[in-house]
Amino acid sequence: xxxxxxxxxxxxxxxxxxEGAIESIKQLDKDDSLILVGQAEVIESKLGAKNLKKYAESxxxxxxxxxxxxxxxxxxxxxxxxxxxISVMVKLAxxxxxxxxxxxxxxxxFVAGCQMRMRNIEGLNRPGIxxxxxxxxxxxxxxxxxxNIACKPINFYQYALMASVYSKHILGIDNPRIGIMSIGxxxxxxxxxxxxxxxxxxxxPKMNFIGNIEGSDIFKGKCDVxxxxxxxxxxVLKLTEGLVDGLFKVIKHEIMQESMRLALKFKPIMMxxxxxxxxxxxxxAVLLGVNGxxxxxxxxxxxxxxxxxxxxxxxxxxxxxNEKIKDYLSTTTVKEIDEQ
Amino acid sequence: xxxxxxxxxxxxxxxxxxEGAIESIKQLDKDDSLILVGQAEVIESKLGAKNLKKYAESxxxxxxxxxxxxxxxxxxxxxxxxxxxISVMVKLAxxxxxxxxxxxxxxxxFVAGCQMRMRNIEGLNRPGIxxxxxxxxxxxxxxxxxxNIACKPINFYQYALMASVYSKHILGIDNPRIGIMSIGxxxxxxxxxxxxxxxxxxxxPKMNFIGNIEGSDIFKGKCDVxxxxxxxxxxVLKLTEGLVDGLFKVIKHEIMQESMRLALKFKPIMMxxxxxxxxxxxxxAVLLGVNGxxxxxxxxxxxxxxxxxxxxxxxxxxxxxNEKIKDYLSTTTVKEIDEQ
Numbered sequence: 001x002x003x004x005x006x007x008x009x010x011x012x013x014x015x016x017x018x019e020g021a022i023e024s025i026k027q028l029d030k031d032d033s034l035i036l037v038g039q040a041e042v043i044e045s046k047l048g049a050k051n052l053k054k055y056a057e058s059x060x061x062x063x064x065x066x067x068x069x070x071x072x073x074x075x076x077x078x079x080x081x082x083x084x085x086i087s088v089m090v091k092l093a094x095x096x097x098x099x100x101x102x103x104x105x106x107x108x109x110f111v112a113g114c115q116m117r118m119r120n121i122e123g124l125n126r127p128g129i130x131x132x133x134x135x136x137x138x139x140x141x142x143x144x145x146x147x148n149i150a151c152k153p154i155n156f157y158q159y160a161l162m163a164s165v166y167s168k169h170i171l172g173i174d175n176p177r178i179g180i181m182s183i184g185x186x187x188x189x190x191x192x193x194x195x196x197x198x199x200x201x202x203x204x205p206k207m208n209f210i211g212n213i214e215g216s217d218i219f220k221g222k223c224d225v226x227x228x229x230x231x232x233x234x235x236v237l238k239l240t241e242g243l244v245d246g247l248f249k250v251i252k253h254e255i256m257q258e259s260m261r262l263a264l265k266f267k268p269i270m271m272x273x274x275x276x277x278x279x280x281x282x283x284x285a286v287l288l289g290v291n292g293x294x295x296x297x298x299x300x301x302x303x304x305x306x307x308x309x310x311x312x313x314x315x316x317x318x319x320x321x322n323e324k325i326k327d328y329l330s331t332t333t334v335k336e337i338d339e340q
Numbered sequence: 341x342x343x344x345x346x347x348x349x350x351x352x353x354x355x356x357x358x359e360g361a362i363e364s365i366k367q368l369d370k371d372d373s374l375i376l377v378g379q380a381e382v383i384e385s386k387l388g389a390k391n392l393k394k395y396a397e398s399x400x401x402x403x404x405x406x407x408x409x410x411x412x413x414x415x416x417x418x419x420x421x422x423x424x425x426i427s428v429m430v431k432l433a434x435x436x437x438x439x440x441x442x443x444x445x446x447x448x449x450f451v452a453g454c455q456m457r458m459r460n461i462e463g464l465n466r467p468g469i470x471x472x473x474x475x476x477x478x479x480x481x482x483x484x485x486x487x488n489i490a491c492k493p494i495n496f497y498q499y500a501l502m503a504s505v506y507s508k509h510i511l512g513i514d515n516p517r518i519g520i521m522s523i524g525x526x527x528x529x530x531x532x533x534x535x536x537x538x539x540x541x542x543x544x545p546k547m548n549f550i551g552n553i554e555g556s557d558i559f560k561g562k563c564d565v566x567x568x569x570x571x572x573x574x575x576v577l578k579l580t581e582g583l584v585d586g587l588f589k590v591i592k593h594e595i596m597q598e599s600m601r602l603a604l605k606f607k608p609i610m611m612x613x614x615x616x617x618x619x620x621x622x623x624x625a626v627l628l629g630v631n632g633x634x635x636x637x638x639x640x641x642x643x644x645x646x647x648x649x650x651x652x653x654x655x656x657x658x659x660x661x662n663e664k665i666k667d668y669l670s671t672t673t674v675k676e677i678d679e680q
């Protein structure tokens with residue numbers, strides 16, 4: 001398979017991106033290839049002649065002279081910067097020249113680029129971003145975390161469909177329990193869209209739907225898949241990041257006040273925990289619903305994250321997740337509700 | 341002042357509720373009185389003759405034979421159970437016989453009861469629930485966390501107004517920085533309602549408005565007040581609870597795997613942290629915007645929380661927060677946007 005990587009995207013690009021790509025090579029198959037997209041001269045000089053020669057068969061460089069900055073307005077950037085690494089990369093995918101696209105750059109631009117250039121899977125209305133939360137009780141897949149902030153009931157249903165396929169075949173969870181984010185467990189709770197979405201999901205007997213879940217349930221092992229609109233999902237994702245960081249800051253402060261020796265003993269445990277429950281373990285978030293495999297990595301991604309992203313995408317591709325989603329979509333009788 | 345407490349509401353009612361009430365008495369003023377609302381016989385027998393005699397001047401019992409269960413449908417419960425502790429209590433406030441109402445019972449029923457029986461502050465469209473997050477960088481007041489899931493722009497503006505008055509006069513934060521929860525820092529980010537709300541808040545030069553904030557910013561010391569609709573706020577509140585619990589579970593597990601001795605050393609630090617950053621410190625969440633002082637306590641509240649709730653409410657009343665909100669509302673020129 002052909003894996004295209006945005007070499008210029010992210011806070012630590014291009015160094016960490018290239019390092020992650022190189023690290024992944026030994027875990028790839030013989031007929032896999034990496035396409036490094038970005039400023040060719042920069043990439044070549046960073047890789048060095050030795051690497052270029054050593055991995056000549058696995059590496060291809062595609063020149064893209066422009067860079068989309070992290071804080072540029074997404075859609076405008078995609079339209080204007082046609083020679084940026086993101087634009088060139090999504091075009092490769094659209095033209096059937098790349099099977100997988102990965103970027104740690106401007107998330108909005110990357111998602112917009114994928115949506116504008118790669119088509120949706122047949123029968124799918126709107127793509128959604130799925131992120132995996134590694135909790136004490138097991139991994140929870142949440143969709144959508146930012147692609148679609150104006151969700152219709154059918155979008156929720158399709159997010160449930162896609163995320164459960166992902167949960168089953170990538171995370172190995174048999175018959176994943178699907179919950180919809182709301183503000184109380186009872187059926188009567190939630191806004192109108194959520195209530196309609198719930199009815200739609202309920203009407204599909206193939207889904208293991210458990211109904212409403214609350215914010216706390218994500219970490220209580222109550223569900224394997226959590227469905228929400230992109231606004232709520234994005235707040236949840238960012239809040240989780242901020243809260244975990246904030247809490248570790250508090251713990252560090254308190255332990256250091258107690259005793260420096262205790263702090264030193266606690267440090268390796270904290271590091272281990274960080275690794276174990278780090279969602280970078282999965283590389284990033286997948287944009288479910290586009291024709292192809294697209295993974296959004298965090299802007300702060302280092303080489304390990306990029307390597308993991310490549311390996312997760314390879315699994316996504318090998319497991320034919322998109323084929324499975326397409327099959328499910330073609331057989332379901334659940335259709336969009338007419339909205340006045 | 342007259343402080344009415346729902347003696348029957350909460351997982352640990354009536355014992356912990358009554359204990360908290362008794363504990364608060366020594367910090368109250370001479371002319372303050374506690375009104376314990378609930379099944380009179382039960383309250384009397386739990387308090388015992390000794391307490392009843394000792395605190396005869398500070399305690400009053402109002403009989404309310406019915407109980408609204410924690411999982412009853414709120415509005416129906418309020419309508420049907422007119423002799424429940426919640427119904428009787430909010431009626432006392434509506435009739436001017438109680439200045440403060442506090443309940444750890446069914447949140448939905450209590451909020452619905454307050455909204456149905458006590459009127460809104462003059463000029464206020466919809467009440468909102470404000471909760472204080474004690475973060476490493478200082479307390480952050482978030483409003484709304486569940487009273488209003490279908491917010492109009494004017495509601496967001498008024499939540500900003502009320503929460504900043506609260507932040508200033510209860511938490512002592514001068515000129516609090518107000519942010520609106522969205523999914524990116526740039527002005528263009530957010531859904532339509534949030535964008536309109538932002539314009540409305542911006543149009544008031546008296547507000548220290550910093551624009552969009554993301555989920556992570558709450559714990560980064562970026563704002564003192566965070567505004568959102570009740571759906572998003574409720575998800576945030578519950579997620580925070582669940583994540584903190586989940587994270588401490590992980591830490592405990594990892595430390596115990598390392599060494600039992602280390603775990604024992606870490607325990608008191610964890611307990612201290614729990615106390616320091618426990619939002620029960622503030623007693624509960626205030627329902628801002630109703631005529632009177634209403635505080636919603638967590639269902640799991642123990643005596644300490646109830647005592648803190650009583651003291652926070654006393655401060656709210658003494659600081660004349662509602663008068664200050666009313667004054668602000670009467671002078672602002674910001675009005676509702678006409679919506680097609």
